Amino acid sequence: MKQFRKMVYPYLLWSTVVIAVPMLLILLYAFTAGGNSVSKFMFSFKNFHRFLTDKTFLEVLYRSLRIAIETTIVCVLLGYPAAYIIAKYSEKVKMRWVLIITLPTWINMLVRTYAWTGILQEDGVINNILGIFGIGPVAFMYTDFAVILGMVYNFLPFMIIQIYTSLTKMDYSLIEAASDLGANPRKCFTKVTLPLSMPGVISGITLVFLPSVSSFCIPRMLGGGSYVMVGTIIESQFLTAGDWNFGSAISLIMAVIIMISMYITKKVDKGEKLEAINA
């Protein structure tokens, strides 16, 4: 069967060119100065220096992280109960609910985000309903609220499905055992169900945090032109400002921050597991 080994080589070549080389280009651009042409590069830390000393950029970084963390928290708070409720349904109903939750994600993200711009307008549906009760009109558009709402809307299904999967994989006899041994339902949940579903929550967090911290179309569409996040800065560096060196440096900083937060999330998860074992 060794003759089949050769079948990997074309892809190996292809992936080197279109996957590895672009990453190396980002590194190269990030650590150099001297314009967008490859030929006249000079090694420098200028781009990182510029990002880390300029207060506006640090504020943008802080805002992106804050928005992404808030989005993730809202997704866990809404997603966990939803996943828990679905997991308790009968087998047939479960499948139907999984379909209901995942169906919207098949529809183009831009299309679904665009729909919110009409709903959240000052004379939109929500403000019309609020108007009946004499409230408003509230300016929803172009606020943190609109951006977080857009992100939660787009990424919540991933969280629900991840938690749901880990809840259904769980061994239910453990809960029975806990309650037989005298644990009340609350204790059963906090000591058995919750720790056992943690892997699902962790992968859900990864799937929500990663796209929200780097998103640029949701903040542009719901936050407006002056709403700046890390993703929108990178976009403007590449497509309007034309400073690829600086743009690469920002992407590199973002990638490193994401990697660190993933590492911490995984560590926390492991730590909790150890604690559970020790207890």
Added chain:
Amino acid sequence: MSKKKKKIGSGIFMALMVLFLYAPIIYTIVFSFNEGKSLTNFTGFSLKWYSKMFANKTMMEALFYTIACAILATAISTVVGTITAIGLSKSRKAVRGIVEQLNQLPIMNPEIVTAIGLLMLFSALHVEKGFFTMLIAHIMFCIPYVILSVMPKLRTLNPNIAEAAMDLGATPWQALTKVIVPQCMPGIISGALIAFTMSFDDFVISYFVTGNGVSNISILVYTESRRVNPSINALSTLIVVIITISLILVNVIPTIASKKEAKLAQDKDI
């Protein structure tokens, strides 16, 4: 009593969840039939935004490019991904490790990082931005998903069957097409489905690597969303309809086919 209350509570929660997930989609569909230009006041039923959409050359072009790119990217990445996965299953651990690590990069990296990397690659190679670069980019991010969905299937296969086929005189090509590929067909099909939807829905990467007037639906919606244009609602509705129909087809056709088979088998028995 408390159990009943809990049931009502969870029912309300799930109803609100459905409302949250589906309200924007329904809103778009409703306002695509709006007579006026407003996205907030429904003034009357009309199909004028649909006729405007079909008359709009950029929109029709974007629709064409999106579908053409999705079909080509799916076909190419499914074939290449399957071939690579089969090769990987017979490869040494080191080679497999390298390819798996490379594949992780576009999956784990934020899309925007992959996008700017490709943008700089195309510029370094002096490739002009357009449909071709978009297609290359889509093939690039689709193949890892195809490999990921074919690999688990391959791992469960019995390698002796292909060996036996070759011992009995099959050429390696025959062993491949008549034995290995049919056995991992479910994985290949799900890989192709993932590839198609990923390509069809892609925005970030396409946005960075395309140019010269070539755009897909996502890019069009993004650039048009800055001004009020209800034709976008019509286009969105069209997409919702296309996606829903294809999802139904994907889900229903296998069940109909299996039912028909069962019926045929029954008829034969009689």
